[in-house]
Amino acid sequence: MQRTRELESDYFHKVVDCQWACPAHTPVPEYIRLIAEGRYSEAYMINWKSNVFPGILGRTCDRPCEPACRRGRVEDEPVAICRLKRVAADNKSDVTGLMPPPAAAPNGKRIALVGCGPASLTVARDLAPLGYQLTIFDGEARSAGMIRSQIPRFRLPEEVIDEEVGYVQALGGVEMRFGQRIDSLKALLEEGYDAVFVGSGAPRGRDLDLPGRQEAAANIHIGIDWLSSVSFGHIERIGRRVIVLGGGNTAMDCCRTSRRLGGEDVKVIVRSGFEEMKASPWEKEDAMHEDIPILNYRVPKAFTHDGGRLTGVLFEVVKAEFDDRGRRRLVPSGEPDEHYECDDVLVAVGQENAFPWIETDIGLQFDEWHMPQVDPASFQSTLPNVFFGGDAAFGPKNIIWAVAQGHEAAVSIHKFSCGEDVSVRPPPGVTLVSQKMGIHEWSYDNDVSNDHRYRVPLLDKKEALTNVRLEVELGFDRELGLKEAQRCLNCDVQTVFADKLCIECDACVDICPMDCITFTEDGEEADLRGRLKAAATNLTQDLYVSGKLATGRVMAKDEDVCLHCGLCAERCPTGAWDMQKFYLEMTHAGPQCLSQ
Amino acid sequence: MTYILKPQLHHPSLPTNSLGYTRRDYEGSVSTLCAGCGHDSISSAIIQACFELELPPHRVAKLSGIGCSSKTPDYFLGASHGFNTVHGRMPSVLTGANLANRELIYLGVSGDGDSASIGLGQFAHAIRRGVNMLYIVENNGVYGLTKGQFSATSDKGSKSKRGVVNHDAGIDMVSLALQMGATFVGRSFSGDKAQLVPLIKAGLAHKGAAFIDCISPCVQFNNHPGSTKSFDYVREHNEVVNRLDVITPRDPIHVDYKPGETVRVQQHDGSVLSLHKLNELYNPNSRAQALGYLQARQARGQIVTGLLFVDPEAGDLHDAVGTVDTPLNQLSEAELVPGQAALDRINASLR
Numbered sequence: 001m002q003r004t005r006e007l008e009s010d011y012f013h014k015v016v017d018c019q020w021a022c023p024a025h026t027p028v029p030e031y032i033r034l035i036a037e038g039r040y041s042e043a044y045m046i047n048w049k050s051n052v053f054p055g056i057l058g059r060t061c062d063r064p065c066e067p068a069c070r071r072g073r074v075e076d077e078p079v080a081i082c083r084l085k086r087v088a089a090d091n092k093s094d095v096t097g098l099m100p101p102p103a104a105a106p107n108g109k110r111i112a113l114v115g116c117g118p119a120s121l122t123v124a125r126d127l128a129p130l131g132y133q134l135t136i137f138d139g140e141a142r143s144a145g146m147i148r149s150q151i152p153r154f155r156l157p158e159e160v161i162d163e164e165v166g167y168v169q170a171l172g173g174v175e176m177r178f179g180q181r182i183d184s185l186k187a188l189l190e191e192g193y194d195a196v197f198v199g200s201g202a203p204r205g206r207d208l209d210l211p212g213r214q215e216a217a218a219n220i221h222i223g224i225d226w227l228s229s230v231s232f233g234h235i236e237r238i239g240r241r242v243i244v245l246g247g248g249n250t251a252m253d254c255c256r257t258s259r260r261l262g263g264e265d266v267k268v269i270v271r272s273g274f275e276e277m278k279a280s281p282w283e284k285e286d287a288m289h290e291d292i293p294i295l296n297y298r299v300p301k302a303f304t305h306d307g308g309r310l311t312g313v314l315f316e317v318v319k320a321e322f323d324d325r326g327r328r329r330l331v332p333s334g335e336p337d338e339h340y341e342c343d344d345v346l347v348a349v350g351q352e353n354a355f356p357w358i359e360t361d362i363g364l365q366f367d368e369w370h371m372p373q374v375d376p377a378s379f380q381s382t383l384p385n386v387f388f389g390g391d392a393a394f395g396p397k398n399i400i401w402a403v404a405q406g407h408e409a410a411v412s413i414h415k416f417s418c419g420e421d422v423s424v425r426p427p428p429g430v431t432l433v434s435q436k437m438g439i440h441e442w443s444y445d446n447d448v449s450n451d452h453r454y455r456v457p458l459l460d461k462k463e464a465l466t467n468v469r470l471e472v473e474l475g476f477d478r479e480l481g482l483k484e485a486q487r488c489l490n491c492d493v494q495t496v497f498a499d500k501l502c503i504e505c506d507a508c509v510d511i512c513p514m515d516c517i518t519f520t521e522d523g524e525e526a527d528l529r530g531r532l533k534a535a536a537t538n539l540t541q542d543l544y545v546s547g548k549l550a551t552g553r554v555m556a557k558d559e560d561v562c563l564h565c566g567l568c569a570e571r572c573p574t575g576a577w578d579m580q581k582f583y584l585e586m587t588h589a590g591p592q593c594l595s596q
Numbered sequence: 597m598t599y600i601l602k603p604q605l606h607h608p609s610l611p612t613n614s615l616g617y618t619r620r621d622y623e624g625s626v627s628t629l630c631a632g633c634g635h636d637s638i639s640s641a642i643i644q645a646c647f648e649l650e651l652p653p654h655r656v657a658k659l660s661g662i663g664c665s666s667k668t669p670d671y672f673l674g675a676s677h678g679f680n681t682v683h684g685r686m687p688s689v690l691t692g693a694n695l696a697n698r699e700l701i702y703l704g705v706s707g708d709g710d711s712a713s714i715g716l717g718q719f720a721h722a723i724r725r726g727v728n729m730l731y732i733v734e735n736n737g738v739y740g741l742t743k744g745q746f747s748a749t750s751d752k753g754s755k756s757k758r759g760v761v762n763h764d765a766g767i768d769m770v771s772l773a774l775q776m777g778a779t780f781v782g783r784s785f786s787g788d789k790a791q792l793v794p795l796i797k798a799g800l801a802h803k804g805a806a807f808i809d810c811i812s813p814c815v816q817f818n819n820h821p822g823s824t825k826s827f828d829y830v831r832e833h834n835e836v837v838n839r840l841d842v843i844t845p846r847d848p849i850h851v852d853y854k855p856g857e858t859v860r861v862q863q864h865d866g867s868v869l870s871l872h873k874l875n876e877l878y879n880p881n882s883r884a885q886a887l888g889y890l891q892a893r894q895a896r897g898q899i900v901t902g903l904l905f906v907d908p909e910a911g912d913l914h915d916a917v918g919t920v921d922t923p924l925n926q927l928s929e930a931e932l933v934p935g936q937a938a939l940d941r942i943n944a945s946l947r
Binding site: 073074075166406439440446447448450504505506507509510511513514515516534535537550551559563565567571573574592 | 599600601602603604606607608609610620627630631632633636637639642736784787789791813815816819827828831
């Protein structure tokens with residue numbers, strides 16, 4: 001194999017599984033260490049820089065980092081990264097002094113942002129300190145888009161939203177125009193903005209066009225619209241028996257909200273199998289904890305009604321069949337149809353983008369799925385001064401994706417405004433620093449905790465279900481937060497190997513608790529993977545391979561389950577192994593993102 | 597010296613043996629030796645060998661004297677019996693323990709100071725009595741614990757870290773063991789576990805006095821140019837005469853080598869030593885030839901490693917003195933104190 005060129009590639013970034021998996025590439029282990037040290041404000045600011053909404057995301061993120069977490073491959077469960085983020089947000093002191101100061105003077109550029117959700121707010125956050133004049137338009141009366149309208153208050157209190165939107169507003173140069181829905185891009189462009197950012201989300205909930213839909217319309221609601229009405233206080237009650245159709249996170253929010261608005265017999269009924277549901281496993285768990293059964297393999301056929309009054313939903317019972325290529329098909333099971341009685345139905349079967357306000361004759365190209373053609377790296381549309389981000393760009397995803405795309409779009413807008421090529425993307429900022437303090441002393445806590453994942457304490461269920469605005473998760477307190485933080489393996493503290501110093505004494509091989517290190521004859525990767533002390537079967541994890549050593553062999557380390565305990569470096573007599581902290585920060589809009 | 601404990605977590609695919617133990621269960625406490633010490637590699641090889649032999653840890657007794665090497669039994673087989681004796685006196689204590697309880701597996705661990713200087717007489721006599729044990733000398737050719745003086749196994753003409761040339765002749769522990777009648781003699785190198793682990797397994801399975809001289813570079817005081825026990829020197833001058841596979845009665849027998857190149861030796865416990873010859877002239881069944889070969893190669897500056905001699909028909913001290921089959925601690929008081937009549941009979945037989 002070729003010697004690993006760890007510095008010329010994403011090699012070390014990929015070792016930090018959580019950061020690599022995070023769309024915004026948040027330096028997770030760094031902020032977890034700060035939490036363990038009780039430096040909550042600094043931990044918050046690392047998050048704020050990367051993902052703009054630590055308090056919001058610490059409660060609601062889809063956490064792509066957690067399935068990626070190395071701890072989950074070493075023992076049962078990953079580190080509770082998401083809820084640790086909340087620990088930083090909950091325990092920080094006043095951070096206003098740590099925020100970037102408003103620009104000394106406007107730079108004379110005006111940017112319009114459509115929609116006041118996470119994507120637009122991220123763009124505004126990145127561009128405001130540079131002196132841009134930003135105008136955010138939103139049809140709703142309040143800020144934050146889907147964060148406020150679709151996420152129920154029992155998961156995310158209003159104060160948290162107001163606080164974090166407030167930090168963006170405080171940067172200066174941001175004007176928010178609420179109640180002003182943009183109904184013509186052409187007209188907006190004619191107002192002479194230097195660039196337009198479209199962060200209008202995916203605001204249209206899919207409907208189910210089944211028999212009875214029109215007749216029983218009074219008690220059939222589109223999930224995201226209904227959630228929004230609850231959030232804004234327009235709806236306060238629902239029937240005693242509720243059926244939620246759909247298996248995504250919106251369905252989970254719908255059923256749990258129903259339980260708090262008078263729904264006593266609430267069921268989720270889903271077409272697919274339980275395992276394939278789109279909802280995150282923990283959201284399903286939370287719903288079931290609130291006594292909400294989830295029935296799977298049932299396809300809705302009709303809404304039944306009695307003269308226009310909804311009486312229930314009729315389902316066909318299906319089963320999954322897999323073809324030769326492993327694709328799943330739902331086929332009738334042959335069992336009789338099932339009827340479930342209910343007073344209200346919530347339809348949460350997906351959502352779509354809608355751009356009726358973008359004219360077809362202004363040069364903005366749409367693809368075959370009626371989505372705007374957007375460059376996946378620069379987020380520029382075919383109109384050079386119009387950029388997209390968040391759900392508006394590539395369909396419904398999560399807040400953290402909107403944030404990541406907002407950062408990229410902001411870089412593009414800044415480059416575009418400075419007359420630079422938006423296709424040239426700035427590399428991330430990277431540092432690699434030895435953590436050696438003494439002979440066997442490291443500047444990070446290398447002792448590995450044996451604790452299992454801690455559960456986040458919840459409000460008593462009886463009390464939680466009485467009020468839709470009562471936050472159900474209490475969050476980790478400082479003590480639990482510290483214990484959970486100690487479970488982090490510090491994957492950003494890299495094992496760095498210097499071929500020339502190695503005397504092949506085997507000390508690292510002998511001490512490694514995970515059998516990660518092997519000295520062996522070189523070979524092709526597939527062959528080498530099978531010959532290691534413990535076979536490297538996880539192909540998503542790289543091998544770290546040295547050049548030829550004195551005996552003609554190579555050192556090959558499987559990164560898969562390395563604990564980053566540093567024992568290889570402690571037992572190395574020559575310092576051939578060293579523990580070095582790899583810190584990667586994405587380059588956001590600013591002087592560093594420009595080529596000139 | 598390492599301050600943290602070795603994490604309990606282990607590789608998800610770590611295998612277990614028939615006793616349900618993983619290799620990690622044969623470990624001891626974390627080593628306090630210098631980073632990179634060859635002794636730690638030997639500890640690791642002992643751990644691997646005991647795991648592969650599926651030894652119940654409580655059936656093993658590990659004994660040692662004084663020195664860096666004699667500290668190592670703390671770092672392996674944490675669940676076994678241990679005895680850290682007076683300097684150089686491990687062979688006597690081991691002999692006594694073996695006579696008292698013949699059912700345990702005895703592992704003596706010593707160094708070149710403990711066995712070739714202060715304990716040379718003890719070493720020689722335990723070997724010649726044929727005590728059933730595996731005696732490993734972790735040989736680094738230097739007094740590391742007292743900061744780098746030449747030891748009795750330092751080769752004549754080799755240089756210390758400070759450049760002093762050794763004028764005394766070195767003791768060759770392998771030749772000594774052969775002359776004293778050891779029935780299993782091997783030499784290996786801490787930097788070659790592929791060779792060392794099977795040797796340890798075979799030595800543990802051997803009935804009689806088994807001896808392994810394991811060259812173990814001292815990274816702190818004897819791993820420099822001019823040393824004959826450094827990683828580089830041993831790698832350059834190592835002449836491996838054979839490769840050993842140990843096949844326990846539980847293992848399926850499979851042949852990797854062409855017939856004629858492999859010698860099979862059956863041991864008392866049913867284990868088979870499958871010896872793959874790397875040097876056609878070398879015959880590990882002849883004590884005299886082994887001694888001659890070693891002398892000749894040593895004169896050319898080569899270090900001969902491998903299984904150098906084995907007598908599969910060997911007996912042990914118990915056979916020689918005709919001790920009772922039952923370990924003494926399992927005998928009843930009536931058997932141990934047979935009474936005046938029995939004493940009178942013995943006295944009468946001696947008149």
